[in-house]
Every structure is written in structure tokens, then in C-alpha cells.
Amino acid sequence: MIQLHHVSKDYQQINALDDLNFQIEQGEIVGIIGKSGSGKSTLLRILNLIETPTKGEIYFGEKEIQTLTKKQIQQTKQTIGMIFQHYNLLSNLTVHQNVALPLKLLGKTNHEKVDELLDFVGMRMKSQYYPAELSGGEKQRVAIARALVRNPTLLLCDEPTSSLDEENTEEIIRLLKRTHKEFSPTILFVSHELSSVKTLCERVLVLESGRITDEFFNTPKDVSSPVLSYAERIKRGVKDVRN
Ligand SMILES: Nc1ncnc2c1ncn2[C@@H]1O[C@H](COP(=O)(O)OP(=O)(O)OP(=O)(O)O)[C@@H](O)[C@H]1O
Numbered sequence: 415m416i417q418l419h420h421v422s423k424d425y426q427q428i429n430a431l432d433d434l435n436f437q438i439e440q441g442e443i444v445g446i447i448g449k450s451g452s453g454k455s456t457l458l459r460i461l462n463l464i465e466t467p468t469k470g471e472i473y474f475g476e477k478e479i480q481t482l483t484k485k486q487i488q489q490t491k492q493t494i495g496m497i498f499q500h501y502n503l504l505s506n507l508t509v510h511q512n513v514a515l516p517l518k519l520l521g522k523t524n525h526e527k528v529d530e531l532l533d534f535v536g537m538r539m540k541s542q543y544y545p546a547e548l549s550g551g552e553k554q555r556v557a558i559a560r561a562l563v564r565n566p567t568l569l570l571c572d573e574p575t576s577s578l579d580e581e582n583t584e585e586i587i588r589l590l591k592r593t594h595k596e597f598s599p600t601i602l603f604v605s606h607e608l609s610s611v612k613t614l615c616e617r618v619l620v621l622e623s624g625r626i627t628d629e630f631f632n633t634p635k636d637v638s639s640p641v642l643s644y645a646e647r648i649k650r651g652v653k654d655v656r657n
């Protein structure tokens with residue numbers, strides 16, 4: 415369980431986060447929706463332990479982050495996976511090497527695990543490709559495999575579908591749902607697109623100018639149904655508009 419108590423983050427004059435109080439249960443899928451500049455990425459950087467809050471406390475389970483030793487912070491960081499809008503893959507590494515990198519940084523090698531995850535995200539056949547040879551949707555699938563390679567208990571998603579078209583957005587949302595079913599991490603999904611948040615998340619927090627101004631519960635849409643062809647979805651879209 416993660417709890418935030420009176421968390422604020424200031425950058426000089428800018429109050430990026432302002433007195434946040436909420437908690438996330440283990441295994442929940444929570445959405446944070448907010449406009450550009452509302453503080454979404456700042457919140458994720460704080461939860462990813464890259465930055466510290468100016469004020470307030472953050473509990474991971476029983477432990478308050480600022481009471482942890484450097485070693486404990488390193489260990490906690492290893493339980494967190496993150497995916498980004500622009501994928502953040504290393505262009506000089508192959509797909510396989512990108513996914514293996516978080517293990518390599520710990521001095522570990524596990525080719526089987528990397529292959530299993532590449533199978534899981536449907537990218538095994540392109541494991542020797544470089545990022546420049548992949549589409550946006552494929553890059554994000556590789557980034558998801560990379561985020562899962564250390565078996566995270568918390569998966570932070572910073573607008574992972576914001577650079578993708580509708581079809582790839584649905585595919586990534588579907589993959590995140592499968593990720594949740596298969597590995598049960600807590601997922602915090604940040605976006606400015608209400609449709610993606612509503613499709614994936616059970617509970618949604620609204621962030622405005624660094625404050626949580628609303629919270630709603632949601633019944634996520636079923637995206638597990640057969641994938642319609644692109645042309646079929648366009649046709650249905652047109653039909654919907656006419657109706
Ligand atoms: N390192 C920084 N130094 C100074 N100000 C910052 C820094 N990072 C963020 N900010 C400011 O904090 C506020 C929140 O920024 P943040 O990037 O968290 O917003 P966001 O909701 O992620 O926006 P977007 O949807 O555009 O990604 C903004 O006013 C931004 O300019």
C-alpha cells in the first residue's frame with residue numbers, strides 16, 4: 415500500500431504539487447487525469463524516488479521514504495517499473511538488450527526471462543531489431559517488457575499512449591490489463607486522455623494545479639473482445655456519428 419500525507423513539491427516559485435493526500439492499495443489500477451502542467455509527471459518522479467517532496471510523507475507499506483537508508487531506497491527502486499510517453503529506449507541497443515538492461519545494471523543476466531517477456535508483449539520475433547526499426551506501438555511494447563523485467567510491484571505509467579494512434583492505444587491498454595492479470599502489480603496510470611483512463615482504471619483521481627480536486631470510481635470498458643480491423647472501426651465510428 416502507498417500513502418501520501420500532505421505531499422507538496424515546490425520548484426522555486428512554482429507549487430507543482432500542493433498538499434496531496436491519498437492512498438493506493440496493493441494491486442489497484444489507479445488513474446490520474448490532469449491537464450498539461452497539473453503536476454502528473456512530478457508526482458510520478460516522486461513516487462519513483464527520483465525526487466523528494468518539499469513537504470509531507472510518503473509511505474511504501476509501513477515505511478516512510480525519508481527514513482530509509484540509501485540501500486533501502488535502492489532496493490525499493492528495484493520494485494518499481496516505469497513507462498513513458500516517448501518510450502525512452504536506448505537507440506544503440508537491440509530490443510533484447512533494452513529489455514535486459516535493468517538486470518544488467520544489477521550485474522545480472524537472464525536471457526530466458528527477457529525472451530519470456532518479449533513473448534508476453536508479442537515482440538520476440540523482433541528481439542534483434544533496433545528501436546529505430548520499430549513503430550511507436552512496438553516501442554511501447556518493448557518498454558513495457560523492460561519495465562517488467564525486475565518483477566515490479568508498482569508500475570508507473572506516464573502518458574504511455576499519448577504518442578500513439580487509436581488502434582495502438584487500445585493495444586497498449588489491453589497489454590497493461592494483461593500485465594495486471596498476469597503479474598498483479600499496482601498500476602498508476604497518468605494521462606490527459608479521459609478515454610484511456612476510463613478504459614483501464616478502476617479508480618480515477620483528478621489533478622488540477624497540483625491538487626486532487628475529484629475522485630471517481632469507474633467500471634473499466636472491456637477491451638478484451640476480438641480486435642476489429644482498422645477499416646471496420648472507422649466504419650463503425652462513422653455509423654456512430656450518423657446515429
Ligand atoms: N524540474 C523542474 N523545475 C522547475 N519547474 C518544474 C520542474 N518540473 C516541473 N516543473 C513545473 O511544475 C509544474 C508541473 O509540471 P509537470 O511536468 O509535473 O506537469 P504534467 O502534468 O506532467 O504536464 P504534461 O501533461 O505537459 O506532461 C509545471 O508548472 C512545470 O513547469
Ligand SMILES: [Mg+2]
Pocket residue numbers: 454455456572
Ligand atoms: Mg508530464
